[in-house]
Amino acid sequence: MQYVTLNNGVEMPVLGFGVYQIPPEDTERAVSDALAAGYRLLDTAASYGNEEAVGRAIKNSGVPRDELFVTTKLWVQDAPAEEHTKRAFETSLTRLGLDHLDLYLMHQPYGDVYGQWRAMEALHRAGLARAIGVANFYPDRLIDLILNNEVTPAVNQIETHPFFQRAGYQDLMREHGVRIQSWGGFAEGRNDLFRQPLLSEIGAAHGRSVAQVVLRWLTQRGVVAIPKSVRPERMAENLDVFGFELTDHQMARIAGLDTGASLFFDHHDPEMVTWLAGRRVDA
Ligand code: NAP
Secondary structure, X not given: OOEEEXXXXXXXXXXXXXXXXXXXXHHHHHHHHXXXXXXXXXXXXXXXXXXXXXXXXXXXXXXXXXXXXXXXXXXXXXXXXXXXXXXXXXXXXXXXXXXXXXXXXXXXXXXXXXXXXXXXXXXXXXXXXXXXXXXXXXXXXXXXXXXOOOOOOOEEEEEOEOOEOOHHHHHHHHHOOOEEEEEOOOHHHHHHHHHXXXXXXXXXXXOOOHHHHHHHHHHHOOOEEOOOOOOHHHHHHHHOOOOOOOOHHHHHHHHXXXXXOOOOOOOOOHHHHHHHXXXXXXX
């Protein structure tokens, strides 16, 4: 496994396992299989409803805690955000059966972001979250958060895949010491990603699958990736991306697939903001 070093010195695997949309009843088995395959970074969220199952798989795996890198996420909180954030964190920690997190992310840039962030800073200072970061922050909000707070987010987890590559934003984040992490690295298969002609051609040249080309392309750019799969053979395939390298020419050709737009939804769309900001997750 290769690691990246976050802005506070914490080391994070460059490739991990995401559990979004894995039903709670299937999550323990999936995470157990992922840990057996060799994954050490696990990415869940309060809003996925499967933290308890992730916790059971961790507990039964026998993998030493200090070999694991566990991320979960804070959903949008009611006011007063500082108080609610502390409670949501404790609930997540209890569900996971852990005494600290490696990374705690603010899941959406909505609500009392500053109150939530101050509470996250306090959790970080208390040693309960080794690193704190954000998700789905677009550049204007990220820079404002950085300028007006003490702790700069260690990570921004954003939609990043061959059709929405975020290269310019990655440069901006790098300037500020924020590590980019990809969600939806396969675009959840949209745009027929797994049969995309250029990615297939490049895969054939290396004797690799499209999934492996995409994960190699992400990690070679320094983007932390967290592919999701419920199938052990795909888990193994997705982890096996460090034995080949894409050429500069291949990287440049893949850059040509960028559409510069989300395949999922627009975080600036008032209807979407209203829905996300108003949604509450049991904490
Ligand atoms: P994804 O990883 O882009 O795609 C998952 C899909 O790809 C599943 O349908 C999976 O099917 C399939 N797949 C996986 N490996 C494959 C392979 N080798 N060949 C063919 N198909 C393959 O989607 P995602 O789960 O949305 O994103 C990854 C993680 O990012 C999530 O699990 C979550 O942890 C995180 N995330 C975060 C946010 C956020 O707002 N912060 C949003 C979305 C996701 P099978 O399972 O059947 O193999």
